[in-house]
Amino acid sequence: MSAASIIFYIIAAxxxxxxxxxxxxxxxxxxxxxxxxxxxxxxxxxxxMQLEFLAAVQIIVYVGxxxxxxxxxxxxxxxxxxxMPKPILKRxxxxxxxxxxxxxxxxxxxxxxxxxxxxxxxxxxxxVGDIGRQMLSTTxxxxxxxxxxxxxxxxxxxxxxxxxxxxxxxxxxxx
Amino acid sequence: xxxxPLTNILFLSTALFFIGAYGLFTRRNMITxxxxxxxxxxxxxxxxxxxxxxxxxDKLGGVFFSIFIITIAAAEAAVAIAIIxxxxxxxxxxxxxxxxxxKY
Numbered sequence: 001m002s003a004a005s006i007i008f009y010i011i012a013a014x015x016x017x018x019x020x021x022x023x024x025x026x027x028x029x030x031x032x033x034x035x036x037x038x039x040x041x042x043x044x045x046x047x048x049m050q051l052e053f054l055a056a057v058q059i060i061v062y063v064g065x066x067x068x069x070x071x072x073x074x075x076x077x078x079x080x081x082x083x084m085p086k087p088i089l090k091r092x093x094x095x096x097x098x099x100x101x102x103x104x105x106x107x108x109x110x111x112x113x114x115x116x117x118x119x120x121x122x123x124x125x126x127x128v129g130d131i132g133r134q135m136l137s138t139t140x141x142x143x144x145x146x147x148x149x150x151x152x153x154x155x156x157x158x159x160x161x162x163x164x165x166x167x168x169x170x171x172x173x174x175x
Numbered sequence: 176x177x178x179x180p181l182t183n184i185l186f187l188s189t190a191l192f193f194i195g196a197y198g199l200f201t202r203r204n205m206i207t208x209x210x211x212x213x214x215x216x217x218x219x220x221x222x223x224x225x226x227x228x229x230x231x232x233d234k235l236g237g238v239f240f241s242i243f244i245i246t247i248a249a250a251e252a253a254v255a256i257a258i259i260x261x262x263x264x265x266x267x268x269x270x271x272x273x274x275x276x277x278k279y
Contacts, residue, residue, distance in 0.1 A: 005178040012187045019191055019214055023198030028207060035210045042217050045187075049228055054241060058220075061245050066213060066252045073256045074206055077263040087201040095200035099193040106189045115181050115230065124232035131242075134235060143239050150246050157250040161257040 004048075011048060015041035026083045028074055036067045051126050181229040184221065191218035205259050205269045209252065216248045 015038055022034035039062040046055035087095075138144050191214060198211030220241040227237025263269050 002178050008179050008183070012183075015187065016190055016194065019194045022214065023194055023202070023207070023211055028204065031207055031210060035213065038214065039217065042221065045221065046224065049224060051224060051228070051238065054224060054238060057242060057245060061249050062213070062217075065249055069252060069256055070206060070210065073259060076260055077206070077269050078204075084202075084204055084207070087203070092201055095197050098200065099197040102196065103189060103193040106193075107186055110182055110185045110189065118230060118232060124228045126235070126238060130235060131238065134239070141234070141236075146239075146243060150243060154246065154250055157254050161253050164254070164257040164261050 008045075008048060011041055011045050015045065026086065028078060028082075028084060029071070032067060032070050032074060035070070036063060039063055039067065050124075053126055053128050053131060181225060184225040184229075188218040188221040188225070191215075191221070203270050203272055205255075205262070205271060208271070209255050209259075213248065213252065216244060220244055 018034045018038040018041060022031050022038055025031050025034060039058065043055045043058040043063070046052075046058060134141055135143050135147055195211045195214035195218065198214065199208055202208050202211060223237040223240045223244070225237075227234065231237070259269050262274055266273055268274075
């Protein structure tokens with residue numbers, strides 16, 4: 001067992017352990033911190049796969065953006081020290097059963113499928129220059145149209161967030 | 176790097192996806208449900224990147240898909256949190272059981 005595979009198993013155990021804690025802990029603030037660790041673990045998995053650009057994007061967007069947003073919204077909405085109620089036993093059992101059966105089925109399908117190695121075993125290399133060139137090219141493997149669509153989507157969602165979260169003048173009528 | 180087969184990475188992402196699904200089934204708080212969705216989106220990202228790296232090393236499609244998924248996840252989280260904050264203002268609760276006006 002080489003050092004790289006040992007590191008992979010350590011990273012995998014870290015991601016899964018913190019992920020399980022993030023969905024089972026009953027204090028919501030701790031859940032968000034465990035989610036933060038799980039996302040950092042995924043970024044380190046990208047580093048392990050030598051995709052430094054994607055790992056940097058993961059850290060900036062998820063760890064620096066989304067988790068901070070979630071923590072702010074926790075502070076704005078609920079008392080962060082309070083424990084959440086336990087899930088109903090029946091629902092918990094069925095959720096575990098559904099997750100485990102789905103996991104078993106998918107794992108079996110993965111282990112049965114023969115993944116073919118590519119013929120030309122060129123070393124995979126992720127250059128930021130290539131990403132930028134393909135992102136803005138209009139030729140065969142260019143991604144200019146999705147890039148523009150994504151920018152429109154981001155603009156629309158930004159305006160939508162502002163409109164939704166605006167304070168209403170009159171109090172909302174309760175139904 | 177070469178010692179780890181592709182299937183091990185796929186097992187990891189599958190387990191992460193179903194951890195997120197379990198959280199989505201059991202949690203009744205909107206913010207924690209949003210966290211579970213983020214975990215599921217991340218497991219899909221791992222899949223895209225691993226397929227790109229192991230099966231098509233001469234292309235960059237999977238990396239682009241992951242970048243776009245990360246962007247859409249950021250937009251989705253922002254909209255969801257705006258909705259949650261608005262809901263808290265009108266209902267003083269972010270439990271999904273309490274927001275039942277549009278259920279039927």
